[in-house]
Amino acid sequence: MTGCTANQFVPQSETALQDSALQQALSHAQTGFVKKRAQAIAMVDDFELLKFKAQAAKRNALSNLGELLEQFEHKVIESGGQVHWAGTTDELNACVVTLCSEANAQRVIKGKSMIGEEAGLNSAMEAAGFELIESDLGEYIIQLAKEPPSHIIAPAIHKTRKQVAALFKQYHALGDRGLEAISDLVNEARSVLREAFLTADVGITGANLLVAENGSIAIVTNEGNGDLSATLPRVHIVVTSIEKVVATMEDASDILEVLARSATGQHMSAYTTFFNGPKRERDVDGPTEFHVVLLDNGRSALLDGPFEPMLNCIKCGACLNHCPVYSNVGGHAYGWVYPGPMGSVLTPLLQGLDAAEPLPNASTFCGRCEEVCPMGIPLPAMLRQLREQQHQRKLEPFTWRMGLSLYSWLSTKPRMFPYCQWLLRVALKMLPKRLWPAGRKPIQAQGNSTFMKQWSQQSDKRSQSGE
Ligand code: SF4
Incomplete structure (x- = not known):
């Protein structure tokens, strides 16, 4: 398999999420692997x-x-x-x-x-x-x-x-x-x-x-x-x-x-x-x-560098089986030979960041991959380093960079931040349902006013105390 379609991770994931046979197969198989590993380790x-x-x-x-x-x-x-x-x-x-x-x-x-x-x-x-x-x-x-x-x-x-x-x-x-x-x-x-x-x-x-x-x-x-x-x-x-x-x-x-x-x-x-x-x-x-x-x-070329720990991988698959992203989209969405968290690190290293631009972001950073890795490979830390490299080389799409700049500016405005969050939720709720990926619903904007008041008060206190 030489063709790498890792750059198509997002549309490939959407297709996978809508594939009911794939979802059925993934749910059965994943549960089995996770349970058996836990039993074997407990013994x-x-x-x-x-x-x-x-x-x-x-x-x-x-x-x-x-x-x-x-x-x-x-x-x-x-x-x-x-x-x-x-x-x-x-x-x-x-x-x-x-x-x-x-x-x-x-x-x-x-x-x-x-x-x-x-x-x-x-x-x-x-x-x-x-x-x-x-x-x-x-x-x-x-x-x-x-x-x-x-x-x-x-x-x-x-x-x-x-x-x-x-x-x-x-x-x-x-x-x-x-x-x-x-x-x-x-x-x-x-x-x-x-x-x-x-x-x-x-x-x-x-x-x-x-x-x-x-x-x-x-x-x-x-x-x-x-x-x-x-x-x-x-x-x-x-x-x-x-x-x-x-x-x-x-x-x-x-x-x-x-x-x-x-x-x-x-x-x-x-x-x-x-x-x-x-x-x-x-x-x-x-x-x-x-x-x-x-x-x-x-x-x-990875020896003596920050990604050398990836060479410790024994291809056991435990990080895949415990990954919430892999569990939902399966392996083909990753677009090359190595899927899941280990693939999100290894593919950019072997194929180049340009060929696998979305993969360092295909993670929730829940940390389960590192927790279950028998070789102690710091997968989340390496994904973070790849993201930093992307940022330094300006490899993210222009809209992402704009979004991140806006977010970092907004997050320094404790009064404005929750109101913008609320506005965004309302706007998302008004989007036609057909624009949402299958099975996903707009985030419900419940209880926002109370939450926003509390959040704003806490933010004010933090600003005053210099936190
Ligand atoms: S859990 Fe660790 S050793 Fe196993 S495949 Fe993932 S990265 Fe490799």
């Missing part, structure tokens, strides 16, 4: 200690990033694999296409990879003539629907069961078979994907972590599709990014302790596998070739 004696260890492991990795990446490369080569460096997403796509061509591949099976999404890898592979099949159930559904993912761990969260059944009916030879229950849908996808696993020439996966001390990559899934994509085809290509590296297996284990609990509310994901190089003589299965493609795409 741990000291979750703060787990978070502390995970954050320390990541901090250590970022402060030695160059050395650890070199060590990782050395260990991968030692175990019979190869590491490829991609500065940009185009370089990553070109590298993967070349590797697949050299392997005389036709069919490629792919596990879930946010780096693949960031690079628009699927389009590049299809343009090069390869048949690419997504193996993660959510990714497979949105591949059929020709849509981008709307959540970093649950890509088809915006689809209802009925919509998925309709997609399978459209693309699979179902005959008279009905797909009423969720288990019917899962079995149907399994039967199609099993054949793809067995006939694919190349398997592409992402990686949750890279371990420098032994050159291992960790893949975490709940469907086992990552393991099948990595072991059944004759070539395994890992597409990942440089900040995923950690020093030791112990560090990786500290991060895995918080990842599953924060993401899906599990003690540990159902399939947590470490891969290390191609098949050896004593192995019963595995690929004959093992490649790791490491993407930078602007990440190294």
Whole structure:
């Protein structure tokens, strides 16, 4: 997914708010994630200690990033694999296409990879003539629907069961078979994907972590599709990014302790596998070739700067699940690969502020994202810094700047301020309803006179006391 429509966040949000199927899907899914995370954390004696260890492991990795990446490369080569460096997403796509061509591949099976999404890898592979099949159930559904993912761990969260059944009916030879229950849908996808696993020439996966001390990559899934994509085809290509590296297996284990609990509310994901190089003589299965493609795409430029903490993100999705904005508009409104609070920071950093102008403002600053982030990433503070940058570069629309100037002038006039508020409410109430976004009502101007008198008196007192 290379096209970024983050600048269309506002109209895309309005469309999302009017989409009743999306609203239904979002409400069910969000509640489940939030509840399960809370239960999983309540079962741990000291979750703060787990978070502390995970954050320390990541901090250590970022402060030695160059050395650890070199060590990782050395260990991968030692175990019979190869590491490829991609500065940009185009370089990553070109590298993967070349590797697949050299392997005389036709069919490629792919596990879930946010780096693949960031690079628009699927389009590049299809343009090069390869048949690419997504193996993660959510990714497979949105591949059929020709849509981008709307959540970093649950890509088809915006689809209802009925919509998925309709997609399978459209693309699979179902005959008279009905797909009423969720288990019917899962079995149907399994039967199609099993054949793809067995006939694919190349398997592409992402990686949750890279371990420098032994050159291992960790893949975490709940469907086992990552393991099948990595072991059944004759070539395994890992597409990942440089900040995923950690020093030791112990560090990786500290991060895995918080990842599953924060993401899906599990003690540990159902399939947590470490891969290390191609098949050896004593192995019963595995690929004959093992490649790791490491993407930078602007990440190294964040090191030692105010946005370096964003590189600690382990893509658990907890900030999305607890965000009142994401919960209402879903992922597609954000217009690029990374939605929710982490996306509102990461998209402007990777795509540029000009390409994602509304995102730093797509927040209520309620602070829940930072509260639930297992890596302690100060998302609201970073959104504020992005807003400051926009203000300094005069990137806000002219009307916003005018509005802000008027507001800051008015807020120094304690007598005038409440009357203007009241006037505005009355004016908004008089607006025709069709001009209001769906489901929204004008703010009721109730009890204003009493409120205004009190507010004005308090303001006078504050002015007199010099507060
Ligand atoms: S910012 Fe924090 S909560 Fe959000 S996805 Fe990253 S690690 Fe998870």
